[in-house]
Every structure is written in structure tokens, then in C-alpha cells.
Amino acid sequence: MGNSKRRDIKQLASAVISGDRTSVGQSLTLVESTNPSDREDVGQLLESLSEHTGDSLRIGVTGIPGAGKSTLINVLGKQLVEDGYKVAVLAVDPSSSKSGGSILGDKTRMEDIANLSEVFIRPSPTDGASGGITRASRESIAVLEAAGYDIVFLETVGSGQSELKAADVVDILVLVAIPGAGDELQGIKRGIMELVDMVLVNKVDINPEAKVKAAVNDFVAALHLLHTKDPVVLPVSATTGTGIKEVVEVFTSQKAELENTTSKRTEQKVKSLGELIERTLLEEKLNSPESQKLLKKLEGKIAAGELTPTEAAQKFFEKS
Ligand SMILES: Nc1nc2c(ncn2[C@@H]2O[C@H](COP(=O)(O)OP(=O)(O)OP(=O)(O)O)[C@@H](O)[C@H]2O)c(=O)[nH]1
Ligand SMILES: [Mg+2]
Structure with a gap:
């Protein structure tokens, strides 16, 4: 494209950096585009934003449908905003057949934060191509970081491939689970547990304490087998707020730590x-x-x- 188009992209980039929400939305639409003719503009945009990217804490949230991912992001996001952070949410849905309902669901599940000026929520249906998920997510995150969002949640439906891809892009992968009678690990695709940094056993408000304890112990044991580090498994309730403060504390300390290290970011850049x-x-x-x-x-x-x-x-x- 000619010079005038180039200048438009530069203007778009400056508007994103100033935090203009409309421009953030337009930029996300551009990076999500699967039209090959948009790639040049995307490249130009990302280059113009590059000095302002790479400093958010990226949190992947995965788990079986209905586990409470969106509801949890809503309460966690609310607390983080109260603590002074700007929060963005990308809801990645690779199954187009499901996307309509799920995205509507996500919006209503996040009603406490959906209208806050410190929050940006973006449902991102993808074409299902696994490469597309990672690329679009990575580029969307860059746009959001340039716009000043400190914490970016990436919600993915529990369908193996997208979870695995999301793990490449995030700093912390959170699995949202619900207590069950001894079958805690069911429904969780192989290969995911290895990548999980934190398990939130949700809906403790409607489950007997013994069942919750058993679920927590099962996850601690499972993660011990897979990791050498200490697994973080916390019982929570998105509805009553049980355990939410503890989770937020983990995130904010990770955010502080991230500001002091660059290794994971570098690794992600190399992969990209x-x-x-x-x-x-x-x-x-x-x-x-x-x-x-x-x-x-x-x-x-x-x-x-x-x-x-x-x-x-x-x-x-x-x-x-
Ligand atoms: N009692 C109770 N209900 C909860 C809790 N967290 C979520 N729910 C309910 O569980 C249902 C599903 O919650 P969502 O947040 O939409 O779950 P999700 O994991 O985002 O679901 P998908 O996006 O469809 O994969 C909703 O009806 C919520 O109100 C909780 O801690 N306690
Ligand atoms: Mg959801």
C-alpha cells in the first residue's frame, strides 16, 4: 500500500498507545483478520507498537465448559482494578459453532467489569486453525499491552489444542476445575496438566468441604508428579469471593517478579x-x-x- 495508508497505520498506533478504546478495537480487528492482504498493515502496526509491548502479566484461564472461568475472571478482574491495574480479557473460542452462545455468555458473566474504563473485553472467535490462535492471541496481546493494559486474561475453552497453544503465549496457566467424586482429572486433556501453574477448585460454596479437600489433594498430588516446583492449588468461589484475595496476591507478586526478569518473554519472542x-x-x-x-x-x-x-x-x- 502507498504512503497515505502507512501514515494511517502510524496514527492508529499512536491512538492505541494513548489508550483510545476505539483504536484498540480497530487494531484487534486488524490483527484477527485472516485476509493475507492485511498482513502488511499488521506488520507495520506491530512495529509501531513494539516499544510499548511486552510488559503485561498474561494469564491463561482454561477448564471444562461451565467450570466458572468467565465468572472468576470477572471477580479477579474487579479486585485487580481496585488494586490499580488495567485489565484486558481475550476470550478465545476456536469452535465457530459454539462461539455465538459462549461469547454472549462470557459478556454477561463479566458484567461487573464489562463497563469499567480500566477494562477491555474482547471475544475473539478464531477460524479454528491452531496456528491462527497463537498468532492472533500474541498479536492481540501486543496491541493491549501497548494500550497500557497491565494484566491480560486469555480465556480458552477446554478443547485440547487451543489450551496447548494458549500456554505458549501466557506467563501463568490457570486451570479452573470443580470438585467431583474422585474423578477430578476427568475431562482434562492429556498434556494440559504438565503446563498448568495453578489450579483453582471453584464452586466451593455449593460443594461439601470434604469433597473440596479431596479435589485439592488430588490436584496437588497430580501436579507433584509432573512438576518439581510447588504446585498452587486453591479452593475458591467466584460467587461468594472465597479465596479470591489469595489468587490476586499470587498474580500481583508474579507481576512484580516479571518486571524484574525478561527470560520468559525472550523465550516467547524466539518461539514467535x-x-x-x-x-x-x-x-x-x-x-x-x-x-x-x-x-x-x-x-x-x-x-x-x-x-x-x-x-x-x-x-x-x-x-x-
Ligand atoms: N455456585 C457457584 N456457581 C458458579 C461459580 N462460578 C461460576 N458459577 C456458575 O457456573 C456457571 C458457568 O460459569 P461460567 O463462568 O460461564 O463458566 P465458563 O467456564 O466460563 O464456561 P464456558 O465459557 O462456557 O466454557 C454460571 O451459571 C455461573 O454463575 C461459583 O463459584 N459458585
Ligand atoms: Mg466462559
Whole structure:
């Protein structure tokens, strides 16, 4: 694009840095775009913001549907705002079929913070491509950091892939669980527990104390097996506020610690290079007219039963 477009992006970036909410929203729409022609603008925007990014505490919140993730973010966010932090929430929903209902649910579950000037909530439905989740989240977080948000929550539905991807982007991964009769680890996909830094056993207000204790002990034991460090497992209630102060204390001390270290951030930046290259290569490969033509042809052959998807993929790589 020409120079005038460039200047617009520069203006957009300055408006984001000044904290202008409309510009933050526009920038998030731009980075979420899957249109290849927007990538240049995104690159320009992120470069203009780069000196102002990288200083938020990023908290991933995962767990089975209905565990209380949104309700917890609402109370935690409220407390953090009272403590002087600016808070942003990205609700990542990779399943388009579910997104409508869930996003509406998220908004109403966060009604205490939804209208605060210190809070920005963004439901981010993605196209389901796992690379897309990480890239869009990482870039969205950069926009929010540049706009001055100190704490960014990333809520992901408990569907394996998005949780694993979210873990790459965050500083703390929180699993929200509910007490159950001995089956605490059910519904939690393999590979997630290894990445979890903190478990919140939620809804203690409607569960007997013994059941809560058993759940906490099970998670402590499970995390002990997986980590060497001391696992943080806390019983909480998003409804009554039980345990919320303790959780906020963990977050604020982590935030302070993060200000003194840069290693994790550096590690994440290094990882993002690989992802960017991967994505660019993929886009180049898929978007060329020849590839599109070949894809169409191969799709026809699969539909006609002449090729299996595996054979078609092999042919695609042989010929393109
Ligand atoms: N009694 C009680 N109910 C709770 C608590 N936390 C959440 N809930 C209720 O549990 C239901 C689900 O809460 P959400 O916050 O929407 O759960 P979620 O994990 O965000 O759900 P999805 O976004 O659909 O994956 C709602 O009806 C909440 O009011 C709690 O601590 N105690
Ligand atoms: Mg939710």
C-alpha cells in the first residue's frame, strides 16, 4: 500500500498507545483478520507498537465448559482494578459453532467489569486453525499491552489444542476445575496438566468441604508428579469471593517478579519467529494461483473417490 495508508497505520498506533478504546478495537480487528492482504498493515502496526509491548502479566484461564472461568475472571478482574491495574480479557473460542452462545455468555458473566474504563473485553472467535490462535492471541496481546493494559486474561475453552497453544503465549496457566467424586482429572486433556501453574477448585460454596479437600489433594498430588516446583492449588468461589484475595496476591507478586526478569518473554519472542516463518511459508504455498488450481483439482478427485486425502496431499507436495 502507498504512503497515505502507512501514515494511517502510524496514527492508529499512536491512538492505541494513548489508550483510545476505539483504536484498540480497530487494531484487534486488524490483527484477527485472516485476509493475507492485511498482513502488511499488521506488520507495520506491530512495529509501531513494539516499544510499548511486552510488559503485561498474561494469564491463561482454561477448564471444562461451565467450570466458572468467565465468572472468576470477572471477580479477579474487579479486585485487580481496585488494586490499580488495567485489565484486558481475550476470550478465545476456536469452535465457530459454539462461539455465538459462549461469547454472549462470557459478556454477561463479566458484567461487573464489562463497563469499567480500566477494562477491555474482547471475544475473539478464531477460524479454528491452531496456528491462527497463537498468532492472533500474541498479536492481540501486543496491541493491549501497548494500550497500557497491565494484566491480560486469555480465556480458552477446554478443547485440547487451543489450551496447548494458549500456554505458549501466557506467563501463568490457570486451570479452573470443580470438585467431583474422585474423578477430578476427568475431562482434562492429556498434556494440559504438565503446563498448568495453578489450579483453582471453584464452586466451593455449593460443594461439601470434604469433597473440596479431596479435589485439592488430588490436584496437588497430580501436579507433584509432573512438576518439581510447588504446585498452587486453591479452593475458591467466584460467587461468594472465597479465596479470591489469595489468587490476586499470587498474580500481583508474579507481576512484580516479571518486571524484574525478561527470560520468559525472550523465550516467547524466539518461539514467535518460528511461527511467523511457518505461517508465511504456508500462506505463500497455499495462496499462489497454481496451488489454488491444483487444490481444486485434487479436491475434485477426492470427491470422485479417485484419491484418498493422504494421496492427494502427497500429490500436492510433489507438484507444487
Ligand atoms: N455456585 C457457584 N456457581 C458458579 C461459580 N462460578 C461460576 N458459577 C456458575 O457456573 C456457571 C458457568 O460459569 P461460567 O463462568 O460461564 O463458566 P465458563 O467456564 O466460563 O464456561 P464456558 O465459557 O462456557 O466454557 C454460571 O451459571 C455461573 O454463575 C461459583 O463459584 N459458585
Ligand atoms: Mg466462559
